Amino acid sequence: MVNMNNFNRDMFNIARSARGFSQADLAKRADVTQALISKLENGLTTDPTQETVFLIAKALNFPIDFFYSNERPLGLPPFHYRKRQKVGKRVLSKIESDINLRRIHLSRLFKSYEVDTHKDIPVIDLEKMQWRPSDAAQSLRGHWMVPRGPIENMTALLENAGAVVIKIDFDTRHLEALSFRFPGIPPLIFINSKLDSGLYRFVLAHELGHLVIHNQPETDECMEVEADEFAAEFLTPEKEIRPYLRRPSLGSLAKIKSHWKVSIKALIVRCQRLKLITPSQYTGLNVNYSKAGYARGEPFPIPPEEPCTLGNAIQFHMKELGYSIEDMARLLILNDDDFQEMYTVRPLLRIIK
Template sequence: MLLASEALAAAYREAAMEKFNHHMLTLARDSRGLTQVELSMQLGIMQGTLSKYETGLQEPPAEVVRALSEALGYPQAFFYEIGRPYGLPPFHYRRRKKLSAKALARIVAEMNIRRMHLAKLLISFSWKTNAFIPEIDPDEYRGRGKGALTVDDAARSLREMWMLPSGPIDNMVQLIEDNGGVVIPCDFGSDLIDAMSQRIEGLPVLFFVNVNAPTDRLRLTLAHELGHMVLHTITVKSDEEMEDEADAFAGAFLLPADEIRPQLRRFDLRQLANLKRYWKVSMAALAVRADRLMLITPYQSKMFWIEMGKLGYRKREPNEPPKEHPNLLRQIISFHLKKLGYSVPEMAKLLHLRSAEFQEMYRAEILGDPYQGSQPKLRLVK
């Protein structure tokens, strides 16, 4: 009887593994930037039929799965992956509303695919750290003088928890990875989003970053996303308030008030350029910090932004700090290829990708290339 029960359980498990996952169909279509209408026309079927496949109302026959695999460029096993996609946290709303629905769907799909890859890769890769990225509930904390916790208090507390010395943070990417996060380099295909972050049960805190962003902007963006992960995974507020708090956290974390206040009493481009070299943040970030600390007048702020616009510095400033490269993902890929003996085709099979796309997606990690030259792509555009 025991053997029969075990056999039955094994049969159920095998059947579950062979069940078509309609979520993965939507994910695949979105990742290629296709609408239901466009994909149904490629397949030569009615949109209503495709819609029923995507909602799980009907299961596509084997010949349709083969056609989907060909049209979307994923192995058939991709559509039988177990799991479900996750949406974006609410604090990304203000940024994502500037994007088209198709562009947003593609970015979210790519993030989910990357997350699924990492979950598989971490099964064999032993990675432990005593540090972590905390979640702060303002109702349980008190700031200086036992008053309500401010954003500056939260940033100061995190610097103290991580035992950071005074002065600039040497490398934001490394700091995140040293303290329990994974920085995943991406090409979002848009400059409307520099980074996104997710805290999902069973995984490290994930930071998806735009590899094409200047380093000074990347550092500020990572600190901004860190603020969301610290402040907004327990307490959810309005979109505007969360974005403002994350901006304030980034400034306070990178430019502690006690240290930067005396340095910003002189406020001109020459001084800001000097401070940029030291603190490794943009002149724009320094100006915003000066404004938050009420060290400059509204007129000074206005004239600063006018001058930055005339010089063409609003989009990209000169004297960019040295690049900061994610290292953990490279280590994970290298571990599988070199230590565990996976071949590239085997890695592609593990992640339900075709070999060419695996090599394109993880080119820098495979070669140990610190993201120079052509940038790693999240997708294979058809």
């Protein structure tokens, strides 16, 4: 039973940010004053009337119970925001709210659903081991017994190791992914659903690098360079990729892309960092890349990958435990239409009423 005496201003903040409303927007939609909205968010008004909460809940399209739940949002580590300086405050607030909503949902789903995995995502201390990020990538491939050659499905590999990959429309091209270890649930990787499939795989490997080698915050620039090195070695191990890159051209790199499932752009950078080409050759490949129009879309697209774990958890509740759409909405503190839009409309799963 929800205690209707304890209004949760943190959940109120999540709801407003998730809808992308300003305080003035919400005040107008709910037919209340902006002063009231501001005081509620800042804890100056702690006991709004049920009529006020009803108006706010209706305007935000969240159930009233949402604003009285005992859930608490978690702050997101700022050092995991890629290119965050280019992302507007409102967009960033919405992303943070969306991530907190899904974290709350996963915490509730995983009380009944267990992820079946025989692997783990370890934490590797580079300084203690005296390793480079590429050494950590090689070690993890060995630990997971990844076969030689290209990784067939990066998403499945991560989810089989216990991570949960969640696609979200970040509503910005300046943010590619975020990854976290939250208490009580598996590691989470939130990835921009608008990414090209070639970049998608590299970004997943990049975020895996953050989870494995960045247990403590460092400078953004250092962490990004290290995660890129980890990702490149994890997807294209140096000893295996070198023979493919001896005489790189756009044509040969396109064929290599099809085999290794790594973008032509990433392969050009790999050639340069492995010192397989001169600076002038590197410049020439990039010029030809631009002239060919590949920046707008590369040839030989890599087949898209779809996460499964979250969808499987939803399916388990509905098929095995007999939850209806209404039950699921109540479990996740959503309205029915929000639950269906978030978890049944997209390819995540299909539900037959």
